[in-house]
Amino acid sequence: MDLEKSKLQDMYLKMLHIRRFEEKVAHFFTLGKVHGTTHLYVGEEACAVGACSALEEKDYITSTHRGHGHCISKGIDLNRMMAELLGKETGYCKGKGGSMHIADLSRGNLGANGVVGGGQAIAVGAALTLRMKKSDQVVLCFFGDGASNAGSFHEALNLAAIWKLPVIFFCENNLYGMSMPVSKSMNVRDVAEKAAAYGIPGRVVDGNNVLEVYSAVLEAREYARSSGPILLEAKTYRWLGHSKSDANVYRTREEIADWKERCPIKSFRKYLEENGVFTASELDAIERQASSDIDKAVEFAEQSPYPSMDTVCDDVYA
Amino acid sequence: MREITYAQAIKEAMCEEMRRDERVFLIGEDVGLYGGAFGVSVGMLEEFGEERVRDTPISEAAVIGAAVGAAVTGMRPVAEIMFSDFLTIGTDQLVNQAAKIRYMFGGKAKVPMVVRTPGGSGTGAAAQHSQSLEAWFCHIPGLKVVAPSTPADAKGLLKAAIRDDNPVVFFEQKLLYRKKGPVPQEDYVIPLGKADIKREGKDATIITYGRMVQACLKVAEDLAGQGIDIEVVDPRTLLPLDKGALISSAAKTGRVLIVHEAVQTGGIGGEIASVIAESEAFYYLDAPIKRLGGLDVPIPYCPELEKNVVPTEKTITEAVLKLFE
Ligand SMILES: Cc1ncc(C[n+]2csc(CCOP(=O)(O)OP(=O)(O)O)c2C)c(N)n1
Ligand SMILES: [Mg+2]
Numbered sequence: 042m043d044l045e046k047s048k049l050q051d052m053y054l055k056m057l058h059i060r061r062f063e064e065k066v067a068h069f070f071t072l073g074k075v076h077g078t079t080h081l082y083v084g085e086e087a088c089a090v091g092a093c094s095a096l097e098e099k100d101y102i103t104s105t106h107r108g109h110g111h112c113i114s115k116g117i118d119l120n121r122m123m124a125e126l127l128g129k130e131t132g133y134c135k136g137k138g139g140s141m142h143i144a145d146l147s148r149g150n151l152g153a154n155g156v157v158g159g160g161q162a163i164a165v166g167a168a169l170t171l172r173m174k175k176s177d178q179v180v181l182c183f184f185g186d187g188a189s190n191a192g193s194f195h196e197a198l199n200l201a202a203i204w205k206l207p208v209i210f211f212c213e214n215n216l217y218g219m220s221m222p223v224s225k226s227m228n229v230r231d232v233a234e235k236a237a238a239y240g241i242p243g244r245v246v247d248g249n250n251v252l253e254v255y256s257a258v259l260e261a262r263e264y265a266r267s268s269g270p271i272l273l274e275a276k277t278y279r280w281l282g283h284s285k286s287d288a289n290v291y292r293t294r295e296e297i298a299d300w301k302e303r304c305p306i307k308s309f310r311k312y313l314e315e316n317g318v319f320t321a322s323e324l325d326a327i328e329r330q331a332s333s334d335i336d337k338a339v340e341f342a343e344q345s346p347y348p349s350m351d352t353v354c355d356d357v358y359a
Numbered sequence: 360m361r362e363i364t365y366a367q368a369i370k371e372a373m374c375e376e377m378r379r380d381e382r383v384f385l386i387g388e389d390v391g392l393y394g395g396a397f398g399v400s401v402g403m404l405e406e407f408g409e410e411r412v413r414d415t416p417i418s419e420a421a422v423i424g425a426a427v428g429a430a431v432t433g434m435r436p437v438a439e440i441m442f443s444d445f446l447t448i449g450t451d452q453l454v455n456q457a458a459k460i461r462y463m464f465g466g467k468a469k470v471p472m473v474v475r476t477p478g479g480s481g482t483g484a485a486a487q488h489s490q491s492l493e494a495w496f497c498h499i500p501g502l503k504v505v506a507p508s509t510p511a512d513a514k515g516l517l518k519a520a521i522r523d524d525n526p527v528v529f530f531e532q533k534l535l536y537r538k539k540g541p542v543p544q545e546d547y548v549i550p551l552g553k554a555d556i557k558r559e560g561k562d563a564t565i566i567t568y569g570r571m572v573q574a575c576l577k578v579a580e581d582l583a584g585q586g587i588d589i590e591v592v593d594p595r596t597l598l599p600l601d602k603g604a605l606i607s608s609a610a611k612t613g614r615v616l617i618v619h620e621a622v623q624t625g626g627i628g629g630e631i632a633s634v635i636a637e638s639e640a641f642y643y644l645d646a647p648i649k650r651l652g653g654l655d656v657p658i659p660y661c662p663e664l665e666k667n668v669v670p671t672e673k674t675i676t677e678a679v680l681k682l683f684e
């Protein structure tokens with residue numbers, strides 16, 4: 042694929058941002074600095090980065106409970122994102138939303154979602170806006186394999202299909218919805234097969250290959266604009282537990298190790314190096330930059346104040 | 360008496376009922392191998408097998424609906440909804456179907472099912488995982504609504520709910536799951552619709568349920584030191600309410616504070632206040648009935664804010680003292 046060097050660099054940097062961000066959040070959890078729960082994206086970086094790199098800034102996304110990767114990929118201020126995780130006033134949601142509710146409307150990010158399946162119909166509505174306002178942007182709706190069994194998935198796909206709306210339904214199939222393996226939660230092998238029920242195309246891509254995801258979404262974007270919704274299914278794997286309170290009893294150590302071998306970041310690095318896009322030392326420099334960006338975000342977040350109780354009733358109504 | 364946690368008490372109730380009655384089964388997301396998001400059903404899969412401890416996909420509407428269908432046709436399902444916030448997704452089945460089937464069918468059917476679900480804030484899970492929605496369901500004739508505050512109550516009430524021939528929404532509390540308390544080992548039920556006086560007193564009544572019971576008891580102990588003797592009454596079942604118990608406590612003390620975590624506007628506190636105000640207890644009141652609910656906001660993420668949008672020992676104490684001004 043002929044991609045500009047700067048684009049490839051941006052993709053690599055974003056994948057690293059996600060990895061470093063998540064590692065930091067996991068660490069903060071063990072220290073008790075972040076409370077509540079969080080669903081980490083480690084292992085799935087190629088999905089979000091590949092998908093969002095194929096979008097334009099004004100395109101919309103809807104995200105999920107496992108949304109940090111989507112936010113970073115859609116272009117977010119890392120400082121304000123980390124501040125939100127720490128519940129600070131400078132965070133994206135003024136400290137009121139936390140991990141599961143980060144949204145950046147200025148960049149088309151309609152928000153993470155604590156409710157599985159909560160974003161699918163919202164994506165349809167956003168596409169309806171685009172249609173009614175005669176925009177030629179698209180909406181990309183992230184959701185998990187588990188969410189593809191929720192009623193809202195089926196209703197949303199059907200609506201988008203009958204109205205031929207520009208939605209890319211992007212399933213991150215990481216093989217489990219919490220402890221439930223896809224082999225037990227659905228009676229088809231691929232989520233992509235479900236597209237047939239709505240008369241729309243369904244395609245499977247390697248969710249650990251950022252360039253494959255990128256080109257699939259690029260094509261899907263053209264299709265969505267001209268012909269209507271499309272369902273993409275990216276096969277991937279989450280390395281860590283479902284949330285912080287997960288002992289991983291439902292899968293084997295071997296399976297996890299096996300998927301870690303297929304690290305999307307390592308393989309992208311290998312690609313970039315072997316194809317002479319960047320030298321090893323250039324790649325090292327990108328990695329250093331990623332780490333230092335996250336360190337700066339942490340510093341910003343830690344120095345920010347908590348919201349005052351006086352503001353707690355603000356923003357309930359417009 | 361041996362002490363077990365609230366979560367263990369709930370599991371014990373389910374296990375005892377499942378051993379006693381083959382028609383009882385558990386259905387819900389991650390209730391099997393995972394043992395439930397809060398570990399309530401850990402080990403039940405091993406004892407009862409996949410048929411009776413049934414993992415489901417993420418399909419709350421169909422889970423509650425399947426429970427309704429199974430109940431109407433002779434089973435006694437216990438459906439677990441991982442967070443009470445997600446009841447919203449299955450509410451059609453609960454409100455339009457389960458609650459009304461018997462009446463609509465002219466009394467010819469019954470719907471013996473329980474929906475167990477944890478509510479409440481305090482875990483940092485923010486606005487979509489922290490609500491207290493019990494009042495919604497109290498507005499629906501045909502449902503029963505239960506909200507236990509102790510491990511012993513949880514066990515006895517859940518067993519009663521499972522044996523009840525009506526759909527019961529059973530609100531558990533995330534922050535109570537790990538709390539221990541004495542729980543009788545034997546088989547016992549606590550009838551639905553019966554309040555419990557958690558502390559006797561003569562100067563004022565606090566009516567409260569769920570996790571707020573502990574906070575109110577603590578306040579009562581502290582105020583006892585200042586010579587104020589508080590009675591704490593836990594209705595335990597919110598629908599039907601034990602009106603008699605609430606009215607007689609109000610008449611006895613003449614001062615009433617109602618405390619709940621759920622947002623104040625439209626909360627069950629308003630209903631309880633009306634029940635008392637409409638009764639003969641009205642003539643014994645020495646002060647206006649007072650409510651203390653959560654602030655009318657979604658639950659915020661930031662821990663300091665989260666803690667302070669629901670009643671705290673401090674605000675409960677202030678509210679009690681207002682009754683004496
Ligand atoms: C409606 C609803 N039901 C249940 C949950 C609890 N829950 C959160 S994430 C999750 C699993 C989601 O699986 P999937 O869609 O595959 O996404 P993944 O976590 O694998 O990224 C569950 C059951 C929820 N948040 N919302
Ligand atoms: Mg999944």
